[in-house]
Amino acid sequence: MELYPIYATFLLLIIPTLVFLLLKRNNSMQKRLPLPPGSLGLPIIGQSLQIFRAMRANRGEDWIRERIRKYGAVSKLNVFGSRSVLLHGPAANKFIYTCDEKVLSNQQPASVRRLMGERNLLELNGEDHKRVRGAMLSFLKPEALRQSVGRMDQEIRFHLKHHWHGKHEILVMPLMKTLTFNVICSLIFGIERGIRRERLVYLFELLIDGMLALPINLPFTRFSRSLRARSEIGDIILELIREKRQQMEKQETLDNHQDLITRFLSMTDDDVANPSPLLSDEEIVDNCSIILFCTKQVFWTAFMTHMDESIYPDPSTFNPARFDNQGATPPYSFMAFGGGPRMCPGYEFARIETLTMVHYLVTRFRWKLSLEENLFGRAPLPFFHQGLPIQVKFKKPLDDDDVIM
Numbered sequence: 057m058e059l060y061p062i063y064a065t066f067l068l069l070i071i072p073t074l075v076f077l078l079l080k081r082n083n084s085m086q087k088r089l090p091l092p093p094g095s096l097g098l099p100i101i102g103q104s105l106q107i108f109r110a111m112r113a114n115r116g117e118d119w120i121r122e123r124i125r126k127y128g129a130v131s132k133l134n135v136f137g138s139r140s141v142l143l144h145g146p147a148a149n150k151f152i153y154t155c156d157e158k159v160l161s162n163q164q165p166a167s168v169r170r171l172m173g174e175r176n177l178l179e180l181n182g183e184d185h186k187r188v189r190g191a192m193l194s195f196l197k198p199e200a201l202r203q204s205v206g207r208m209d210q211e212i213r214f215h216l217k218h219h220w221h222g223k224h225e226i227l228v229m230p231l232m233k234t235l236t237f238n239v240i241c242s243l244i245f246g247i248e249r250g251i252r253r254e255r256l257v258y259l260f261e262l263l264i265d266g267m268l269a270l271p272i273n274l275p276f277t278r279f280s281r282s283l284r285a286r287s288e289i290g291d292i293i294l295e296l297i298r299e300k301r302q303q304m305e306k307q308e309t310l311d312n313h314q315d316l317i318t319r320f321l322s323m324t325d326d327d328v329a330n331p332s333p334l335l336s337d338e339e340i341v342d343n344c345s346i347i348l349f350c351t352k353q354v355f356w357t358a359f360m361t362h363m364d365e366s367i368y369p370d371p372s373t374f375n376p377a378r379f380d381n382q383g384a385t386p387p388y389s390f391m392a393f394g395g396g397p398r399m400c401p402g403y404e405f406a407r408i409e410t411l412t413m414v415h416y417l418v419t420r421f422r423w424k425l426s427l428e429e430n431l432f433g434r435a436p437l438p439f440f441h442q443g444l445p446i447q448v449k450f451k452k453p454l455d456d457d458d459v460i461m
């Protein structure tokens with residue numbers, strides 16, 4: 057195998073729009089094929105610090121643009137100890153999402169693999185990828201999601217009642233993170249509100265923080281704290297698996313659509329005489345963890361394609377309608393949810409959650425921005441300065457009956 061795409065997880069956190077491919081290690085092929093232009097920088101460090109610095113100063117896009125200007129749409133670089141390739145544009149997006157996995161296979165940097173687990177969907181290829189993705193989609197496809205909309209709605213109403221009602225000003229960004237986490241905890245993990253949910257929130261923050269740190273595993277580093285958090289998250293999910301299995305054995309839980317873990321546990325392979333679980337416990341742990349990571353809206357694979365003026369004129373103006381008519385743009389130009397066999401399986405889930413929230417915002421609230429200028433940055437994850445404060449007024453408060461406690 058010659059080129060490995062580093063899936064969005066780590067580097068795409070910090071380099072919107074880009075997919076990095078590990079350069080081939082096959083020496084004989086290297087002799088025959090020239091490497092793309094670009095420098096690899098210092099050993100191990102490569103361009104990592106430059107990228108971090110640019111991101112922190114909110115100049116990540118400029119850094120990438122400059123690199124593309126200097127070396128073209130395909131260039132080599134060295135990030136976090138991995139020799140990599142930066143690809144840009146719809147043709148590159150198409151290549152990444154459609155090419156044969158013998159040419160290009162999904163693989164994340166070793167540090168990300170340690171944090172996210174070897175068996176998460178982003179790591180899997182071929183039959184394993186198809187099997188696990190199929191299991192996940194059996195829960196996330198629109199027909200199945202119909203059964204979850206009610207609970208999503210409850211979580212959103214509960215959230216509005218507890219975090220928005222009675223307030224004059226709220227910070228949108230942290231609250232939206234809280235809401236997303238609670239929806240995922242309810243629908244994916246099947247965890248009730250309470251101490252275990254709160255512990256999981258805390259641990260996930262540590263986990264994500266470590267993914268943005270240099271991967272040095274010493275007792276005092278962010279990376280090592282993140283590894284410890286990952287281990288505890290794994291224990292919590294394993295505990296949930298044990299509890300749900302017991303419930304299922306006692307037939308206390310018959311609805312295998314109640315959450316994703318229960319769904320996974322209810323699925324077996326095709327061997328009718330002697331069926332085995334479709335997913336191992338390790339696969340359940342890794343894939344539930346990766347969902348939480350995915351929903352922290354960290355995939356910016358195509359950021360630079362979306363900012364390409366030749367495809368989307370005036371790209372910095374707020375105009376979501378520009379993505380409505382995808383027939384008018386070249387294929388693989390709208391990449392917010394990826395494409396091809398790795399297209400985001402949570403697309404409908406995210407859409408329903410967004411629409412439900414927007415429904416309540418429009419029908420129950422009026423709001424206006426508190427700051428004249430709401431500065432947007434990346435550090436390296438995207439964020440609004442001061443958390444995007446808004447002033448809210450209720451048109452029609454939710455009744456107590458609306459919220460199921």
Ligand code: HEM
Binds near residue numbers: 177350351
């Ligand atoms: C607005 C919210 C979301 C956005 C913008 C988003 C974006 C993306 C993108 C761009 C990819 C493909 C990345 C690549 O191939 O390099 C992806 C993959 C994925 N997403 Fe999402 N996602 C969102 C929400 C969700 C949700 C709610 C879930 C689950 C409930 C989810 C689960 C996944 C998984 C498991 C993958 C890996 C798919 C595979 O490798 O086959 N995402 N997402």
